[in-house]
Amino acid sequence: MNRKILLDEKDIPRQWYNLNADLPNPPLPPLGPDGNPIRPEMLAPVFPMNLIEQEVSTQRWIDIPEEILDILYRWRPAPLRRAVYLERFLDTPAKIYYKDESISPAGSHKPNTAVPQAWYNKQFGIERLTTETGAGQWGSALAFACRLIGLECKVFMVRISFDQKPFRKLMMQVWGGNCVASPSTETKAGRDILEKYPDTAGSLGVAISEAIEQAVTDPTGKTRYSLGSVLNHVMLHQTIIGLEAKAQLKSIGEGLPDIIIGCAGGGSNFAGLSFPFTADKINGANIEIIPVEPTACPTLTRAPYAYDHGDTACMTPLLAMYSLGHDFMPPPIHAGGLRYHGIAPMVSQCVVEGLHTPRAIDQIECYEAALTWAKTEGFICAPETSHAIAATIQEAKKAKEEGKEKTILFNYSGHGLMDLSGYDAFMSGKLTPYSLPDEMLEKTEACLKAYPQPQVRKTGKW
């Protein structure tokens, strides 16, 4: 039995896979303030043109520059592992594989896109990047990438995570990053929110507004903004996860998995694992592909498919996506990376098409799954990752009930060593089950009604 399936450095994928080349209906274009589709050059104050080109590309395969691979080799190819100890514990006929993205320097999948983003910005002559971070995974990853590539890095960290995770800030500082709590007083967006909600726990939406504002208002023009999820080029960079996994499964004679699972906040780790397999599903393969979100922030399972801003201050274009509304203030659950009101338009389109079948799980079940993981596989997972593990356990139990030897593949998006306060809250009985109350969805409706309704384009057959 293979517990660890390793890929040699020379077999690392040399191209990213762009699902937009194969989707029956690619996502609808973002809309500008005038309601018309935005033109690429309108994004130029925010992103460098080389990344904007990737953002709008429909080319199936995009070369990964050698200089980027040279950095990724620090931890990639990442191991594919078989969770034999969890299998034994569950006494399931299912085979459980997981892609271990926790082994990167920043401890999650995030450096897979932080590195190319920093590299393309540097190529374009940019000197400084701004960004937001929720749980801190993304901020650490970008600080790491900027350090190696030689850019300044400014991170707006959602207040609740900033307070719960003091060591995340230090981690960014070790890599030379400058991290402040959001909302901050450094930006107009931050000051406006603080005036309205002085005690706010913050949100990714607000932090994004602050980071964009600092990028576009830099008079030198040498600052750009970097986003760790949601956008097409971020999904693109993360496909290296699924491409490696596919090569690794093939190397041990496994066929395509029956079930693919990833936790989904903005969608990037889920997309990174699942998109290369979504292509197989479009071509007829029978794969169940499950993005998992918290019941406290049920974007894919309960929010409408709508046009909405990616940030709270409405600085981004309108994106066609599932959204709880850009003014949604998610409850302070510990899976900070899953507290986002929207989700990637590409993932949204896959859900519209029925290619992906989302699921919401309560945080209590997720922490129970995390403790089961710690006592079987031995590792401590990120609170976000626990959602993927909880769904995996559900599916492994179902396979046992059905007596079927299914193959499950999930993304182990990050470790939880910097997120132990969440475990503490759970173990000391301070957490309770939490599903978003219905009345919050009325607020969502009110927030979204000002915007155009996206056309639902569903082929429903691939």
Place this chain on the structure above:
Amino acid sequence: MNRKILLDEKDIPRQWYNLNADLPNPPLPPLGPDGNPIRPEMLAPVFPMNLIEQEVSTQRWIDIPEEILDILYRWRPAPLRRAVYLERFLDTPAKIYYKDESISPAGSHKPNTAVPQAWYNKQFGIERLTTETGAGQWGSALAFACRLIGLECKVFMVRISFDQKPFRKLMMQVWGGNCVASPSTETKAGRDILEKYPDTAGSLGVAISEAIEQAVTDPTGKTRYSLGSVLNHVMLHQTIIGLEAKAQLKSIGEGLPDIIIGCAGGGSNFAGLSFPFTADKINGANIEIIPVEPTACPTLTRAPYAYDHGDTACMTPLLAMYSLGHDFMPPPIHAGGLRYHGIAPMVSQCVVEGLHTPRAIDQIECYEAALTWAKTEGFICAPETSHAIAATIQEAKKAKEEGKEKTILFNYSGHGLMDLSGYDAFMSGKLTPYSLPDEMLEKTEACLKAYPQPQVRKTGKW
């Protein structure tokens, strides 16, 4: 070029290597309170007999039970990596390899012995282990091992680390461990010290006393004590590191390294990497083997070779080792794992023989090395590990000066994600260079003079 040298699961070492079979003069036997060598059965209240047998064994190869391997496979074999990015930065002709022990669930090399110790105790019918921890690496490792094997675990954590690293305690709790600050009021040893030094930062010596006291006073007889370093059987279990490294170097056609480096507190990670190569040195190979310690706790470089207790309350037998005195209270440096007054008798004997050539490095140089590592290799190392990196950088620079293509191998004993407060202190300028003042060594002399002088047995030729 090979950046990652992986070893297949089927090639994992199946026996531990016991250097005592090959040392020209094995360490002198421990002495009991009467000054006579202790008999194995005298240790029975503290350790299970199966581990005591390993402690006194002179058998060269000792089989690793399959059940133990089944647990180690979670992260072993560990990768051997080439630090190409550091090499480039230093522009050195030296080839720098390191064994990555940071990838274990507890984040260090410590589970390599925690797992066998828990397993042998369980086999012997023991239900509960007590231990001490400095930086928290060992306590986490034993909690992890006990969780997987089904034992209770009680950890006395040195007060300064307990306060500096609140998340270490949570980490142990995730694995079901019970962690208290030492000195505690739970033991007589702890209460005595608290009365004398109410504001003490604690020390490993005190914490060991507390853990032993709780083990030997359990009326059920089902509790034993577990030590994470110093003892022969701990060194034995750690040799899997060096055995793997040797197989990995061989797999890429590298000969024996010219220089081997490890940080040394109690000596276990250093011994684990170096002992299998020390055998080659005894057989004539030209290898420089360097244990690195902090100038703040210079056991091997400035303390006498003496008989001393392993703990502050004098509960352990007298061990023949370099020692700063069992009542030594090390300054509160951030490399908690290197704040021990003594060091393994086996390592001590190697130093006596000239097989190992110790070096002390100041914490400022070590943190500078850690930041160099973070900006080149990208990973954040443990403060202990930074001592090995600092020595590696010294040797790589020397190789450059000499124009020699030397091969350096060091042990990357753990990551620093739980130790960021030390980085914080350094980056904010709160740390200063610190070498132990000479007058402290007078205290050492006074502490040790009551004990028999060990005979210095030095062959000096191997």
